[in-house]
Amino acid sequence: MINDIKRLKEEKNAVILAHYYQLPEVQDIADFIGDSYALSKQAANTSADTIVFCGVHFMAETAKLLSPDKTVLLPEIDAGCPMADRITAAQLAAYKAKNPDRTVVCYVNSTAGVKALSDVCVTSSNAEKILAHYKDHKILYVPDKNLGNYAKRKYNLDLEAWPGFCCIHNDLTVELVDAMREKHPEAAFIVHPEAPLDVLDKADYIGGTKGLIEFVKQSPYKRYIVGTEEGILHQMRKEAPDKDVVVLTPELRCYDMKKTTLESVHRALKTDTYAIEVDSSVAAGARRAIDRMMALSEQ
Ligand code: SF4
Structure with a gap:
């Protein structure tokens, strides 16, 4: 095959x-x-x-x-993506009608219809940089409340986070981290910013998927407890064969x-x-939000 x-x-x-x-x-x-x-x-x-x-x-x-x-x-x-389904274009349009002063930043995990109504799109690898760029704006961040609240606190932003989440990252708990740290006391705990804030507070490193792989490759720790979808371990093992990686919980498996x-x-x-x-009525608007992301990301 x-x-x-x-x-x-x-x-x-x-x-x-x-x-x-x-x-x-x-x-x-x-x-x-x-x-x-x-x-x-x-x-x-x-x-x-x-x-x-x-x-x-x-x-x-x-x-x-x-x-x-x-x-x-x-x-x-x-x-x-269940997270992308947490907000529809109609819901966002209704919010914008009531809150016209908010700059809408959407996570790439969203439909083209939602992107078309957004000022700019972000991914986990550039979200912090782009949100910090809008620090003088009133921001609505959709749909991930966890990444939104993390950036809000880190950069002291006037940011409202849509109450969406990734069902696997959102289920991570401090108790899970503590239990794994007890099992692997020498390991670094690294996590994706789609996890809740109290879990992020336990981390040695917080980053998107590429950032997590780079951290494993470059940092001196020998073992890592990984707080993101388990598929990433395959690349970590290929790119850093001298390092030992374990997933925080087997529940970190995205069935989609x-x-x-x-x-x-x-x-x-x-x-x-x-x-x-892609519906032609939303394609140009969605493309504009993505192009703005590309431009800000490369600055
Ligand atoms: S892990 Fe799955 S559910 Fe979570 S954000 Fe990614 S695609 Fe969506």
């Missing part, structure tokens, strides 16, 4: 992009593995005709926004991210499924 995936890829001039939370075997057949930001950049710059996006729906939608002339395929059409398999990637290439389209 892997050989056939490679053959189809060549035939169709396709590129396979995979997020760090994908199954190890899917990561291993990808041309590029990365966080949402790096994958967006790949999608924007690729010369391929077809992008097979191994991730969840909003990621493929972002790729389509950045490469509207290319075919973007999501191998499993029901691979969604794990829907994509080698079989579904193969089917996607063979049958051109599932092609992602």
Whole structure:
């Protein structure tokens, strides 16, 4: 099957992009593995005709926004993100009507409709930088309350956080961290900012997926307790084979991210499924929010 995936890829001039939370075997057949930001950049710059996006729906939608002339395929059409579903465009429009003075910053984990109503988009790798850039504004941050409240406290922002969350990161607790620290007293605890504030307060390092991998590669600790989706351990082990990584809890498994398999990637290439389209009424607005993110991120 892997050989056939490679053959189809060549035939169709396709590129396979995979997020760090994908199954190890899917990561291993990808041309590029990365966080949402790096994958967006790949999608924007690729010369391929077809992008097979191994991730969840909003990621493929972002790729389509950045490469509207290319075919973007999501191998499993029901691979969604429960966090992105926590806010609809209609809810955001209603909020904006009542609060016209707030600058709307949306996490990339959101629909194109929500992005179109936002002033700027962010990913976990640039959220702090971009939110700090708007420190003189009144901000609404959607949809992740945890990342929003973390940045609000760190940069003393006038920020209202939408009450959404990632169902796996939001379930992390101080008790889980304490129990693992007792088991591995020499380890560093590293965590994604989608976790609650009291859990973040226990961390030796807080960062997005790419930041967490870089920390493991570069810091002197030998062992790490990892507070994010367990798929990332595969890359950590590949990129830092001399380090020991353990996941904080086996519950850190995103079932939407794990829907994509080698079989579904193969089917996607063979049958051109599932092609992602973005409603033309929201595409230009969503693209504007993403372009602003790219510009601020590179500053
Ligand atoms: S890990 Fe959380 S934020 Fe990421 S796709 Fe899964 S539910 Fe969404």
